[in-house]
Amino acid sequence: MGQVTEPAAGWLERFHAFAEEFMARHKVPGAAVTIVRGGETAYGRAFGHRDREAAAAADMDTLFGLASVTKAFTALTLLALEARGVLSLEDPVTRYLPGFAYPGLTPEAPVRIWHLASHTSGLPPVRGLDYAIYPSQVGDPSEAFNARDYTGAPRVDDYPALVAYLTSETRPALAAPGSVVSYSNDGYGLLGAVIEAATGDAYPAVVSREVLAPLGLSARFDTAGARATGRLTELYTSTPGGEVIHSPQWEEAPAYLATGFLKASARDLGTYLRYLLRPEPGRLAVAPEALGELWRSRAWAEHLTGYGLGWMLRERFNGLTLRRHGGSLKGISSHVGTVPELDLGVAVLANLDEVPVKRLWYAAVNAYLGLPLGAPPFAHGTPPTDDEAALMAGVFESGEPWGRLELVRDGSGLRALSGENATDIGVIELLRDGEFVVVDETGPWDSGRFVRDGSAGRPAAVQFGMRWYDRAPGA
Structure with missing residues (x-):
C-alpha cells in the first residue's frame, strides 16, 4: 500500500448526489454501491428495487x-x-x-x-x-x-x-x-x-x-x-x-x-x-x-x-x-x-x-x-487529418455477434459507430503510435489502437475494448 492521500472534503456527499441522479437518468430499477477505504466501509447504499414488480427494495445483501x-x-x-x-x-x-x-x-x-x-x-x-x-x-x-x-x-x-x-x-x-x-x-x-x-x-x-x-x-x-x-x-x-x-x-x-x-x-x-x-x-x-x-x-x-x-x-x-x-x-x-x-x-x-x-x-x-465527478479518464488527442481519416475509415469486426466497429467520416471528423445497431459512441482523436481515444459529449471515455499492415499506413485491424477487430473484407 502506497502513500494515502486524504479525501476531498464532502466527497461522499458529492458522490451520493451524483449516484442518485445517475440511477434516475439511466432508469436503473435496482443497484448497490460500496466504497471501502482504510480497511473500513466508507459508503454503502442500495438504490431502487431488487424486484420492481413486487416492490421489494434492493439492499446491501441483494445478490x-x-x-x-x-x-x-x-x-x-x-x-x-x-x-x-x-x-x-x-x-x-x-x-x-x-x-x-x-x-x-x-x-x-x-x-x-x-x-x-x-x-x-x-x-x-x-x-x-x-x-x-x-x-x-x-x-x-x-x-x-x-x-x-x-x-x-x-x-x-x-x-x-x-x-x-x-x-x-x-x-x-x-x-x-x-x-x-x-x-x-x-x-x-x-x-x-x-x-x-x-x-x-x-x-x-x-x-x-x-x-x-x-x-x-x-x-x-x-x-x-x-x-x-x-x-x-x-x-x-x-x-x-x-x-x-x-x-x-x-x-x-x-x-x-x-x-x-x-x-x-x-x-x-x-x-x-x-x-x-x-x-x-x-x-x-x-x-x-x-x-x-x-x-x-x-x-x-x-x-x-x-x-x-x-x-x-x-x-x-x-x-x-x-x-x-x-x-x-x-x-x-x-x-x-x-x-x-x-x-x-x-x-x-x-x-x-x-x-x-x-x-x-x-x-x-x-x-x-476533488475532481469533477463526471470527468473522463483519458486526455484529449488530436482529430485526424482528412488523409488520416480516409485511411482509417471502414468496418472492423471481432467475430462476436455484437463485435462491429464502423469508422465513418463526417463533418466532425472520424466518427465511431459500435455494435449491431451502429450506436454512435463519439469521434476519434489520435494519440501516439496509432493509439486513439473515443470522445463523446462528455469527453474521452474509451481508448484503442490501430494495427497497421504496412500497406500505405492503412490499418488492418483495431484493438478496442481489449478486443481485436479485423478490417472487414472490402472495407
Whole structure:
C-alpha cells in the first residue's frame, strides 16, 4: 500500500448526489454501491428495487450478477491452487485438456494457463459464449427483440463441447501465445475446465473452497440456490424503444462459469476489496506478496490500458494506479476495482444491462480526489487529418455477434459507430503510435489502437475494448 492521500472534503456527499441522479437518468430499477477505504466501509447504499414488480427494495445483501467481474475470482483461485502445488500458471493447457487445439496454434509454442488468464493466448473473439447462452433464453420476453437464430449452431453446453467447438473453429489464431491481447471469454471458459481437471472437483466448489468461504462471502454461482436465499435480484433489460422491462430468465452457460456467472452482494464485494487492499496472511492459500501476479500486466493493448490476470490495469491516472474490471450480461452491469495508493476500493452493481456503471465507478474516485465527478479518464488527442481519416475509415469486426466497429467520416471528423445497431459512441482523436481515444459529449471515455499492415499506413485491424477487430473484407 502506497502513500494515502486524504479525501476531498464532502466527497461522499458529492458522490451520493451524483449516484442518485445517475440511477434516475439511466432508469436503473435496482443497484448497490460500496466504497471501502482504510480497511473500513466508507459508503454503502442500495438504490431502487431488487424486484420492481413486487416492490421489494434492493439492499446491501441483494445478490446481483457480476458478469465478467467473475474473471478476477477465477484468477485468484488459480493463484491459490498454484500456492498449493496443484498446478502452475506456466503449465500448458493441454496438460489438463489434452484434446484442446486451435487453428494456427502449435505444440511448439503451447498455450499456457497464464496466457488464458491474461487474454494473450492468441484466441480470437468467436461466438461460443453466445451459442452457450442461447438455450437459456428461449421464452424470455427479451427474445422478441434480442434473439438470434442459432438453429444448427454448435452445442457448447459443457467443457468437452467447448473444447470441441474451439478445435473445430475456422478463424485462425491472432498470433503466437503471449504476443497480443484480445479479450477471450472462451479462454476463461477453458480455465474453468482446467481447474476441474487439476482438482477433480467442480469449478464452483473449488472457487468456494479457495476464495469465497475463507473470505466469508455469500457469493454463489447457482441461480436456483441464489434464488432460494430470497436475496437474488430480478433482471431487467431495455426494449429498442427504451422501455425497461422485466426479463426473468437468467443467462446460463455451464461451460463458461469461470467467465462471468458469479452472483454476489455489494457487502460481499466490500469484504473482497478490503482483502485485496489489505490481505491478511493465512486467509487464503496464496501469500499476500504473491497477489501482485494479478496486477502484473502480461501485455498492453496500448500504453493506456493493460491486463494482468483477471484485472484491467491503468497507470498514470492522476499519478495513480487503477485495477478494475467491468461486467455486462443481460440484466447485469457491474464495475469493481481498487486504487492502491489511496487504499480505496469501489464496487457498483445494477440489475439492468447497458448501464455505464464504469462512469459511476470513476465518479467515486474523482470525488475522492476533488475532481469533477463526471470527468473522463483519458486526455484529449488530436482529430485526424482528412488523409488520416480516409485511411482509417471502414468496418472492423471481432467475430462476436455484437463485435462491429464502423469508422465513418463526417463533418466532425472520424466518427465511431459500435455494435449491431451502429450506436454512435463519439469521434476519434489520435494519440501516439496509432493509439486513439473515443470522445463523446462528455469527453474521452474509451481508448484503442490501430494495427497497421504496412500497406500505405492503412490499418488492418483495431484493438478496442481489449478486443481485436479485423478490417472487414472490402472495407
